[in-house]
Amino acid sequence: MRVVDLFSGCGGMSLGLEQAGFDVVGAFDNWDPAIAIYQENFRHPIYKEDLSADKALDSVCQLKPDLIAGGPPCQDYSIAGKRNLGKRANLTIRFAEIVTSVKPKWVLFENVYNIERFPTLPKMKEMLSEAGYGFSSMVLDASRCGAPQKRQRFILVGCLGASNGFLDDILRDGLSTKQMTVRDYLGDRLQTQYYYMHPRSYNRRAVFSIDEPASTIRGINRPIPENYRKHPADKVDVSEGVRALTTRERGLLQTFPESFAFPGAKTDVELAIGNAVPPALARYVANCIKKWEEVNS
Numbered sequence: 001m002r003v004v005d006l007f008s009g010c011g012g013m014s015l016g017l018e019q020a021g022f023d024v025v026g027a028f029d030n031w032d033p034a035i036a037i038y039q040e041n042f043r044h045p046i047y048k049e050d051l052s053a054d055k056a057l058d059s060v061c062q063l064k065p066d067l068i069a070g071g072p073p074c075q076d077y078s079i080a081g082k083r084n085l086g087k088r089a090n091l092t093i094r095f096a097e098i099v100t101s102v103k104p105k106w107v108l109f110e111n112v113y114n115i116e117r118f119p120t121l122p123k124m125k126e127m128l129s130e131a132g133y134g135f136s137s138m139v140l141d142a143s144r145c146g147a148p149q150k151r152q153r154f155i156l157v158g159c160l161g162a163s164n165g166f167l168d169d170i171l172r173d174g175l176s177t178k179q180m181t182v183r184d185y186l187g188d189r190l191q192t193q194y195y196y197m198h199p200r201s202y203n204r205r206a207v208f209s210i211d212e213p214a215s216t217i218r219g220i221n222r223p224i225p226e227n228y229r230k231h232p233a234d235k236v237d238v239s240e241g242v243r244a245l246t247t248r249e250r251g252l253l254q255t256f257p258e259s260f261a262f263p264g265a266k267t268d269v270e271l272a273i274g275n276a277v278p279p280a281l282a283r284y285v286a287n288c289i290k291k292w293e294e295v296n297s
Contacts, residue, residue, distance in 0.1 A: 001106070004028070004063050006051055006070035006095060010037035010262075010272040012254065013069050013110065016282025018042075020290065026063045028056070033268035034275075040261045052094050060102055067106035067289075068099050071277055096124040099158075100131035107158040108285060110277050113139045115154050125156075134162035136171060143213040144175040146280035147255045148185035150213040153277070155285055159292075170288045182210040186252060194236050196244045198222040207234035207242055214253045219274030221250060247273070255280035 001022050005014045008027035018024055027046040029035055038046045049056050060068070072091035092111070099107045107128065115121050116139075128135055135158035142151040157167050182190070190210060197215055199206045206228070208214060223244050230237050245253070247269055251262060255278045262269045 001066045002064060003067045003069055004060055004065040004104075006060070006068060006098065007072050007091070008034070008038060008046060009071070009275050009277075010034045011041055012256070012276035012279050013071060013108075013282045014038075014042060015256070015260070016277065016279035016284075017067075017069065017286050019279060019283045020286035022067070022286055025065065028060070033264045034272045036264055037262055037269070037272055040263050051098065052091065057098055057101055060098055065102065065104045067108060068102060068104050069108040069110075069282075070095050071110040073275075090120075092120045092124055093127075096127040099133075100127055103131065103160070105160050106289065107133060107135075107156075108289075109156040109158075110282075111154045113152040113154050121154075128158050129164075132160050133158035134164045134166050135159070136165055136167035138168070138171060140171070140175070140281065140284075141179070142278050142281045143179040144177075145278075145284035146176075146180065147253075147278040148180045148182045148213055149215070149217060149253050149255075149278065150179065151216045151278060151281070153281060157285065157289060167288060167292055170291050171285070174284065174288060174291075179213045181212055182208075182214055182253065185255075186210070189252075190245075190249060192241060192243060194240065194242045196224045196238060196242050198244070199231075202229075202231070205231040205233035207231070207236060207238060209235045217250050217254050217274050219271035221245065221247065221270045250274075254278050 003017050003022045003024045005024060005027040008014055008029045014024045014027055025044055028049050028051055030048060030050050035046055035048055047059060049059060072095050135156055137156040139152050139154050142149050194207055194209055196206055197208060198220055224238050228238055251273050254273055254276055
């Protein structure tokens, strides 16, 4: 199955699809640091292109994809609240425009779980339906899909001519009944029982045990502040041998393999890692698509 990855970032979606045996023939992004990482790790080309521009449609079409995958930038869905959605949210509509113009058999869309709160998603679903796609959509917990991280992501899989909900059972049936912990995935590789992950606010915990899934890996990685005060939910006090994770360790928790290279400035690399689709999550969904194809081919 020929795949084109739109808004590919540093390549988490592409890697997971390749691990499932799909043939990724090209990727598109517009952020130089992510493109540099992608180029270092894949043999197929990545194109620096503004996907909102008219010529992008021709570029995608020329690659003749059987599946178009993508996770348009999602910051507006994360922080918008009651404010108007901006240009980034409109890229979700642009994603749907490209899909419905190119008309691959399959479409795979990934985004933050709370995209369901905003009007952009129903509009995208309407566009896909009018173009002949049936789709399954749900929020998946990455820790039940092979990643040691409690990362909730919205997934939509569409197929031309299928009925709505066609993949629901397969997506649900393969989920692990147990959340994967950091120890399950890395053993004692971190050489610490407890570690620090900088929280969005100090109303949230920041010290975690390797015997639980990691919280969502974000694009910010900071050392433990000198004046940090223990949160009631922290596993231990930071004085008890706790340390922050390295960039490489954060990549591992996103399920990038040790062999995956992360060239570039540390702040850029951290952001690329935090924005990435965990390859294990992409692989899980890709294998669900393969199971449906095997039964319905």
